[in-house]
Structures are given as C-alpha cells and as structure tokens.
C-alpha cells in the first residue's frame with residue numbers, strides 16, 4: 001500500500017512537471033534530433049507528449065516508433081537551456097526511461113553485453129586499453145571487408161580517434177601526488193575511464209596547468225564515476241559506480257587530512273577535465289565536505305581561485321606558434337583562429353557558458369571565431385554515437401559542416417566524446433596508427449583546452 005501511494009505521488013509530481021510545458025516550440029531549434037530529422041516525435045515537445053501518455057497510463061507500453069523517439073534523445077539538455085517555462089525535461093525523460101520503459105538497446109543479448117561492459121570494464125583501465133586494440137582490429141577488419149554486415153548495435157560507424165598509446169604515459173597512476181613547491185592547496189584529480197583511455201595525454205596537460213596555477217594534484221584510487229552508465233540508461237550500474245567513486249574521494253580526503261595536506265576548509269575540490277563526469281558527479285554529491293569543480297571554474301580568469309595570482313599565471317603563457325603540439329614554443333605575433341565547441345555537459349548541464357572562452361583568451365595570439373549552432377550537441381553523448389550511429393552520423397556531419405564554414409583549422413572542446421566525434425566527422429576517418437594529436441592526416445585538429453594551455457606554458 002505504501003509503495004502504491006509513493007508511486008502515485010511520484011507520478012503526480014512528474015505530471016505537474018509536464019504541465020509546465022506551454023507547447024511554444026522554442027526548444028525545437030535547439031534540439032539536434034529535431035534539427036536533423038525535422039520530425040516532431042524527435043523533438044523535446046513530442047517526447048513530452050509521449051512521456052505524458054506513459055505516465056498517465058494511456059498507453060501501457062510504447063510501440064516501436066515511440067520507443068525509438070525516446071531512445072533517440074541524446075540527453076544533451078539544450079532544450080532545458082532555452083525553455084522559457086523551465087520544463088525539467090531530463091528528469092522527466094529519466095523517469096520515463098527508469099520507471100516506465102526500458103531502452104530497446106538494453107534488451108536481449110547485446111543488452112547483456114552492454115550491461116556487462118558498463119559494470120565490469122569501465123573500472124579496468126588496462127582492460128580498456130586492450131579494448132582500444134580490439135577497436136583497431138575491428139576497424140582493420142571492416143576496411144578489408146567493407147561489404148560485411150555490422151557485428152552488433154554497438155559498432156561505431158566511423159573509426160574512433162584517440163591519442164597514440166604511450167605506455168609510459170599511462171601514469172600518473174592512482175595514489176600519486178604531484179607537488180608544486182610552497183603551495184598549500186591540493187586538488188583531487190581522478191583519471192576516470194574514457195579520457196584516460198582515449199586521451200591520456202590530456203590528463204598530463206591538465207596536471208601541468210593545475211601545477212602552474214599552484215595546485216598540488218592528488219590522484220585518488222578511483223574508477224569510473226558512473227556517468228557513462230547513467231547517461232546510457234543503466235541507472236543501477238551507474239548508481240553503484242558513483243557510490244564507489246564518492247567513497248574513494250572521501251578516503252582520499254581522509255588520507256590528505258592524515259598527512260596534513262588537506263586544509264579542512266573545502267579547499268580540496270574534486271576537479272574534472274571531462275564535461276560529462278563533472279556534470280554527473282556534481283549532480284550526485286550531497287556531502288558538504290565534497291566540492292566538485294570543472295577545472296575551468298578553478299582557473300576562471302573572471303573568478304580566479306588558484307593559489308598563484310592571475311597575473312603570475314598569465315606571465316607563464318606564451319603565444320602559440322602553430323597548431324602542432326610538437327612545434328617549439330616561442331613568442332609569435334601571428335594570430336591563430338579557432339572555434340570552441342562547448343560540450344553539452346559543460347554548457348547546458350553545468351551552466352559553464354563563459355569560463356573556457358575567458359581562459360582561452362589568456363593565450364596571447366588565439367582568436368576564437370563564433371560558429372553556427374555552436375551550442376548544439378555534436379552527437380557524441382556518451383556512447384550514443386556507438387549505439388545510435390544512424391542518427392549520430394548526420395548530427396556529427398552537421399556539426400562538422402558548421403565548423404568548416406567558420407574556416408578554421410583548430411577546434412577546441414573539453415570532453416573526450418566530443419573530441420572523438422568531431423575529429424571523426426571533420427576528417428572522415430583517419431589512420432589511428434599515428435593519430436597522436438597534432439600528427440594527423442586531416443588539416444583540422446581537435447584539442448582539449450588544457451592541452452592547448454599546456455602547450456603555451458613556459459617550462
């Protein structure tokens with residue numbers, strides 16, 4: 001009886017949230033699935049109608065088309081940013097996915113493979129790196145035999161790009177502390193899963209920038225934060241991973257207290273360089289003693305929190321010589337034009353709409369060029385581009401076309417999924433053998449803001 005009442009109360013709460021929608025349609029032009037398909041069912045407003053029918057019990061279960069519409073949503077939150085009525089769309093979508101309708105790709109054999117991968121692989125950094133080799137083999141296989149049908153629903157439509165694997169760069173390993181002399185501030189920096197596997201060099205660059213801003217960096221023994229599983233509808237697996245991840249942060253802080261490296265005044269934030277992880281953990285952390293920040297919040301020139309002064313940090317930066325990271329750094333007057341693609345989990349989920357732009361403006365000769373539909377999702381969205389490649393493809397193509405119209409060679413974005421998706425669509429696939437950032441075949445280069453800043457730091 002109690003459970004039934006609780007369910008009714010929950011359902012009424014969700015229905016109230018749906019009533020906030022005034023059907024104005026403003027969200028349509030922000031929605032990547034609507035922009036790409038022109039189909040109202042693939043719009044936020046259309047999905048709200050579906051969710052309402054589900055919650056009200058007007059349909060016991062969605063038909064295949066309705067299910068497809070819900071599954072097609074990237075959870076990018078762009079609709080929430082533009083909605084004048086403040087409709088809490090993502091909560092409604094999660095409720096529908098969690099309580100009412102299991103995703104079609106969670107079912108059957110591949111659903112089991114998916115669950116297993118989320119539950120056991122994401123915490124295993126060495127197994128994940130072995131997975132890269134598996135992807136490489138799969139890519140070669142399909143290059144040799146392009147006529148063969150796809151193996152599964154989780155096969156990427158394009159090659160996934162990543163930085164070249166350098167075994168010695170697999171470190172910093174967990175439980176490392178990277179010191180800067182005379183600093184009193186230590187931040188917790190987690191390696192995570194996808195960034196660590198595909199773009200490990202970004203971690204090194206992030207630590208270099210944090211050190212330059214005066215922070216000690218402590219790398220806790222933690223695994224995946226649970227964002228990928230949760231964003232992909234595997235909520236229970238995601239919850240467990242998040243719980244474990246938060247416990248690891250508490251353990252790390254306790255260790256720092258024991259060694260007197262924590263100040264006990266919330267000066268030891270958990271810092272992220274990956275948009276999806278930061279947004280997810282911010283959303284899940286309720287302990288006052290845990291402060292979660294994206295790195296751009298710690299070194300935001302408009303709200304500078306770092307131990308080294310902003311002036312001193314700026315003095316460490318020199319101009320970019322070119323877009324090649326291997327170029328020698330020297331002061332250079334030539335302006336380098338770039339676009340900044342704001343990852344949805346920074347812009348829409350965390351509301352970080354200006355921080356990266358302000359930070360990048362510290363690079364003396366970097367000029368950011370505005371581009372069309374900059375705030376629209378690139379189609380990466382966790383594993384979306386693997387499991388929904390038929391829609392992720394045109395969304396990625398649209399993003400690449402808009403970037404090309406801006407006429408720049410350099411694309412800056414702060415999320416591994418966006419980096420990989422945009423790179424794949426700008427290049428039309430690449431030979432990953434030598435795919436180290438800066439040593440690529442295509443004329444475009446996609447880079448994380450921390451890597452660009454690290455390139456400009458005087459050593």
Ligand code: SF4
Nearest residue numbers: 021022024025027083
């Ligand atoms: S913008 Fe908001 S109120 Fe308008 S249709 Fe979209 S969800 Fe509804």
Ligand code: SF4
Nearest residue numbers: 031073074076077079
């Ligand atoms: S979350 Fe993104 S993809 Fe989903 S309805 Fe909103 S704008 Fe469209």
